[in-house]
Amino acid sequence: MVRAKVETKKISFDCPVELLEKIDQLAEFGDIPRQKLITNVLEVGVEYLDATQKVGILHFALLLRDLGEYMNKHAEKMKKTEIKGLSIPT
Secondary structure, three states, X not given: OOOOOOOOOOOOOOOOXXXXXHHHHHHHHHOOOHHHHHHHHHHHHHHHHHHHHHXXXXXXXXXXXXXXXXXXXXXXHOOXXXXXXXXXXX
């Protein structure tokens, strides 16, 4: 499958060192580059916030619940539960 080229723009921002260390650990765990992990998290987060903006607060609470259930199901599929000092809730 050939992916269409997406226009990108380089940005920079300050990030707390502890957060960056966790990001690096998760990227290593997922065997993906840090930049790709951050992009994926931002994309999902923005889509999620956009979806919550289109619905009311009640739906927002339901979306949060559903996201939590999705994340728990995904975590159950993972075989590893610890990444060099970073515990993943099971």
